[in-house]
Structures are given as C-alpha cells and as structure tokens.
Amino acid sequence: MADSGAELKAATDRPLSFVQTVKAVAWSFVGLRKRAGYEQDVQKLNPVHVILAGIIGAGLFILALSLAVNWVVHSGVAAG
DSSP, X not given: OHHHHHHHHHHXXXXXXXXXXHHHHHHHHHTOOOHHHHHHHXXXXXXXXXXXXXXXXXXXXXXXXXXXXXXXXXXXXXXX
C-alpha cells in the first residue's frame, strides 16, 4: 500500500501546468493527436489536472449542445 501512495504522490507532482493539461485534454476531445505527442503527455500530465480538465470540458460541451438545441428550437429552423 505504501508503494501506491508514493506512486500517486509522484504522479501529482508531474511538471505540466493546468493550462498545458487543458490543451492536451482538448486535443483528446477532438481526437486529433499524434502518438508521439500523446506518449509525451502521458509521462508529464498530472492526473488531478486531467480529471478537473475533463470535467470542465464535458460541462462546457454539454452547455454548448444545450445552447445550440435551444437556439434551433426557438429560432424556428427546426420547424418544417
């Protein structure tokens, strides 16, 4: 159990900033990423930052979809 705690501590001390992590997560949402860049990010990303960026990204995606659907319904574009 002590080894997993040390591994987690080492992972949370990784060097990428939150902004760099957000960029990596955004690329993963789009699905366009070179394997070399992905491998490099995996070694440097802080897992706590990845989780937070993923939750924020998912929330923004849901908000954007909701706004788009609301606009289409209220603008009459969908009425046929």
